[in-house]
Amino acid sequence: MKNLLIFGLTIVMIFFKSTSHAEYEKIFFDFKINSITGDVIDLNAFRGKPVLIVNTASYCGFTKQYNDMQNLWEKYKDKGLIVLGVPSNSFNQEKTNNDDVKEFCEVNFNINFPLTEITDVKGDNAHEIYKWAKDNYGKSAVPKWNFYKILINNEGKIEDTYASLTNPTSKKITKKIESLLK
Numbered sequence: 001m002k003n004l005l006i007f008g009l010t011i012v013m014i015f016f017k018s019t020s021h022a023e024y025e026k027i028f029f030d031f032k033i034n035s036i037t038g039d040v041i042d043l044n045a046f047r048g049k050p051v052l053i054v055n056t057a058s059y060c061g062f063t064k065q066y067n068d069m070q071n072l073w074e075k076y077k078d079k080g081l082i083v084l085g086v087p088s089n090s091f092n093q094e095k096t097n098n099d100d101v102k103e104f105c106e107v108n109f110n111i112n113f114p115l116t117e118i119t120d121v122k123g124d125n126a127h128e129i130y131k132w133a134k135d136n137y138g139k140s141a142v143p144k145w146n147f148y149k150i151l152i153n154n155e156g157k158i159e160d161t162y163a164s165l166t167n168p169t170s171k172k173i174t175k176k177i178e179s180l181l182k
Helices: 002-016 065-079 098-109 128-137 171-180
Strands: 032-034 040-042 051-056 082-087 149-152 158-162
Touching (some): 051 065, 128 158, 149 171, 158 171
Parallel strands (some): 051 082
Antiparallel strands (some): 032 040, 051 149
16 A cells, blocks of 8 residues: 555656746846857847757767757747757866867858857856756756757746757757747
């Protein structure tokens, strides 16, 4: 009987688990982050648009996802989607300077969506955006590896997160993006 009760409570907790009702003191659009060229990206400029933020790395097995991020950007940018790449060495697979990352992305993938400077995405040194994400959405917003994706909705809140294995152009992500673009 005790095991049945524990099983039942576990099922209820899984189905009713929700982090979308977080009490946001700040929203995504309240932050700023430095671009790969050193300019400040005021995320308020993206207000009202969905943003797919992806921590990236040049030496990762998922680096080919840059192509898919660029394809996603090209397909939806005119409808309002922002793709934001956040190069990070948090998993020890990124180049050591911004110029090398920028050149790598442009030469190998023709990237023209916004990129930030090399940024920590986890731990005590994480950028405030990632600390905000963890505080408001929980551990599922903390990147587990490179090419972890966080989808920000039009209101500047976290809509969903996606594992590194989930391709940026997967139906799972594109359906959610399309629902936000309507």
